[in-house]
Amino acid sequence: MRIKLGYPTKEEExxxxxxxxxxxxxxxxxxxxxxxLDYLFDNVSNVSIEEDVMDYLVNIVNETRxxxxxxxxxxxxxxxxxxxxxxxxxxxxxxxxxxxEDIKEMAPYVLNHRIIARGIKSVEDSINLINEIIEGVExxxxxxxx
Numbered sequence: 001m002r003i004k005l006g007y008p009t010k011e012e013e014x015x016x017x018x019x020x021x022x023x024x025x026x027x028x029x030x031x032x033x034x035x036x037l038d039y040l041f042d043n044v045s046n047v048s049i050e051e052d053v054m055d056y057l058v059n060i061v062n063e064t065r066x067x068x069x070x071x072x073x074x075x076x077x078x079x080x081x082x083x084x085x086x087x088x089x090x091x092x093x094x095x096x097x098x099x100x101e102d103i104k105e106m107a108p109y110v111l112n113h114r115i116i117a118r119g120i121k122s123v124e125d126s127i128n129l130i131n132e133i134i135e136g137v138e139x140x141x142x143x144x145x146x
């Protein structure tokens with residue numbers, strides 16, 4: 001993944017410096033318990049994907065290969081990375097299945113550094129291009145039984 005954090009403000013940077021005068025590891029607090037982490041590791045591979053949602057993921061990837069402004073689209077390794085990131089995102093959100101929204105959320109961060117496109121000068125440009133592709137791909141609708 002490639003995520004742009006940007007630079008801190010002056011006040012944030014001063015706080016960063018102050019927090020690093022002593023050993024910052026002495027003040028680290030856990031953000032997740034060992035049991036929660038073990039649960040995620042043990043169960044993330046059980047997160048499933050319906051065929052129509054898999055088609056959605058592959059359609060997004062295929063659009064990167066067919067868009068005129070992109071000279072090098074997403075490889076199968078990128079497809080796998082998007083799938084795995086979506087699995088983890090679903091698991092973190094308490095589900096054992098992937099939603100199209102999981103793919104939409106992960107795609108800009110997982111795919112933005114995996115394309116070569118004309119006119120791309122920044123992370124934001126790449127993310128915007130991926131988001132443009134996502135918006136153009138039809139989202140599968142939930143199957144409703146009548």
